[in-house]
Amino acid sequence: MSRRWGHATAEVAVSLAVALGFMLLSRYVSVNPLVRLGQVSALAALQKYAALVGLPLLALLLYTAYRGTARRHGVVKRLVCAALAGLATGVIAGGVVVALRGTPHPLGGQEGDPGVLIDMANSFLHHEGMSGIYPPAFPALMALWAKIRYNGRGETGFALHDLQIFFTAVAGPMAYCSWRLLLRPFWAMLIAVPAAILFLDPIRPYSHVVMILLLPLLGYWLRHMRRAGRLPQRKLLLRGAAAGVIFGALFLWYSGWYIWAAPGAAVLALFLFPWYKGADVRKRAGLFIGTTILTAGIVGAPLLYQMVRLGAQNPDRYAFLSVYADPGYVLGWVSDRSGTLNYQTWPVAGEMAGQSGFALLLLFGVGLGLGLGLRHVMVRTAGAVLAGAWFARFWFASNMAQDKAVQLYPRTTWIIMYCLMILAVFGLMSAVHRGSGWIERTLRAARAGAVGGAGAGRVIPRRVVRQLAAGMVCVLALFGAMGSSWSVNRYMPSSDVDSMGIDAYRAHTIKTRDGRCPRFSPVKQCDEIEKDDWKPGPIEDFIWCAGIVAEDWPSVCGLKAPGKVRSRVDIERDRQAEFERQKNKAEQNKAEQNKTKP
Structure with a gap:
């Protein structure tokens, strides 16, 4: 037991050390x-540093796979997989460090969601309490960090800057460690690394991390509920209470994913409850469930109270490209800064009934998972959550026009995609385990027939299996390097308001604490630091159609555009003004260069 806990602690420590160490190392990228x-x-420098960290680890893994003992290789594989999970999101955090180099402000500046978070944190800093039904944990942490790190002077945006980078870095270790509760190192890494890279949003890193953690924790909890009769009652109650604390804390961190996961998880819990295993087992399982619900309710009570009190007063009426597109498409998403895309050009239709080759391959893996791995509690959990989120998605979407409310249904895309990825990985794992077992038995029987006796020993040496697994870890590490660079590149500063780079760009247009513009500011007149408290905004009685020009509002939204919506004429006028500004700036630079010539 002590060795097991020692290895687990080492995995956590190594993963966090690599993630946070790389985050600090990226501060030396001077561009x-x-x-x-x-x-x-900067992108190349990050990959260079990642190679300097990752290649020795992969070399050690391959060496022990070919030359080391099975025990030594097992320990090395644990630590290497943990380190690579940390490295994947450490690179993304390093990219955010580079994108925000020279400014203390966060991605997004003081606009949009970051601006709302800053206002909420200011409210906590001024002892005004929670802000509506938004999960309070992250804004409260912002206020606390601003008070500790920045002397409570109100620059909660500086705290958001720090926390965006930190929680982006630790997303990979958190995802990997949560999946290690259920899976061996390689399979845990195979889910954690792609999920962290694909779903992580550095602007709000707290949001999707909850989704990534929630699914394996639900599977782990359901497994314990099903095995309630095997544990002493005291240990069962302690584990139930610990699970409740974790679920309650995640609920306060970001509650949205509970809405989509709860229906399927609740139905599955009813099916997995040990109804026919005796009164004592049923009692133990009931105590486990009750303890979890009670502790989760106590921890999450502040937000639950706000939801009961204010829930009906906060409909979501914000629409963007994902709302205008076909709701049956769940294998991709766009933000409200979708560039030149529109609902007629996105999603791009695939070759088979609109589905791409990737979609068909993923669905094939899902079929393997359901067909070969349904006995695993995590396959059942992912399948149940998928079914519940799928139904909820179309329930809200079908009532959108009548209720004039979106209710965040596009966010089910992420959890549905995540469940499909989980099922596909479990399908691959089941196929590998069953296929290798079948091949081993077949070859052993053939060898026994050839020698005229019972075959002894393995036909396929375990060393070959270790070597193959080590090679696959190397491939997954390469994917992590390329994927993290893709993620970082999206957030590099850009003045295009329809690109994701606008968030980093805005951070460079706000004054620093001393009243000056940031070091690399693209503008001469920077905005003042806002220190407003959060105030509830007006609740409209119509859906706000973001990204739609005024002329298209009647055909897309069914009503005339409000006065502040830009028309095509406005956009063209702004484009011409920007062109003239750039032209005049170039002429001024040329004139200054001519003056300096002898």
Whole structure:
């Protein structure tokens, strides 16, 4: 037991050390993040550092797979997989460090969701309490960090800057460690690394991390409920209470995923409850469930109270491209900064009834998972959550036009995609385990027939299996390197308001604490630091159609556009004004260069 806990502690420590260490290392990438050539050099520098960290680890893994003992290789594989999970999101956090180089402000500046978070944190800092029904844990942590790190002077945006980077870095270790509760290192890494890279949003890193953690924790909890009769009652109650504390804390951190996961998980819990295993087992399982619900309710009570009191007063009426697109498409998403895309060009139709080759391959893996791995509690959990989120998605979407409310249904895309990925990985794992067992038995029988006796020993040496697994870890590490670079590149500063780079760009246009513009500011007149408290905004009685020009509001939204919506004429006028500004700036620079010539 002590060795087991020692190995687990080492995995956690190594993963966190690599993630946070790489985050700190990226501070030495010295470029101008507002210049594209500087951004490219920064992306290359991050990959260079990642190679310096990752290649020795992979070399050690391959060496022990070929030359080391099974026990030594097992320990090395644990630590290497943990380190690579930390490295994947450490690179993304390093990219955010580079994108925000020279400014203390966060991604998004003071606009949109970051601006709302800053206002909420200011309210906590000024002892005004929770802000509506939004989960309070992250804004409260912002206020606490602003008070500790920045002397409570109100610059909660600086705290958001720090926390965006920190929680982006630790997302990979958290995902990997949660999946290690159920899976061996390689399979845990195979889910954690792609999920962390694909779903992580550095602007709000707390949000999707909850989704990534919630699914394996639900599976782990359901497994314990099903095995309630095997544990002493005291240990069962302690584990139930610990699970309740974790679920309650995640609920306060970000509650949205509970809405989509709860229906399927609740139905599955009824099916997995040990109804026919005797009164004592039923009693133990009931105590386990009751303890979990009670402790989760106590921890999450502040937000639950707000939801009961204010829930009906907070409908979601914000629409963007994902709302206008076919709701049956769940294998991709776009933000409200979708560039030139529109609902007629996105999603791009695939070859088979609109589905791409990736979609068909993923669905094939899902079929393997359901067909070969349904006995595993995590396959059942992912399948149940998928079914519940799928139904909820179309329930809200079908009532959207009548209720004039979106109710965040596009976010089910992420949890549905996550469940499909989980099922596909479990399908691959089941196919490998069953297939290798069948091959081993077949070859052993053939060898026994050839020698005229019972075959002894393994036909396929375990060393070959270890070597193959080590090679697959190397491939997954390469995917992590390329995927993390893709993620970082999206957030490099750009003045295009329809790109994701606008968030980093805005961070460079706000004054620092001393009243000056940031070091690499692209503007001469920077905005003042806002220190407003959160105030509930007006509740409209119609859906706000973001990204739609005024002329298209009647055909898309069914009503005339409000006065502040830009028309095509406004956009063209702004484009011409920007063109003239850039032209005048170039002429001024040329004139200054001519003056300096002898």
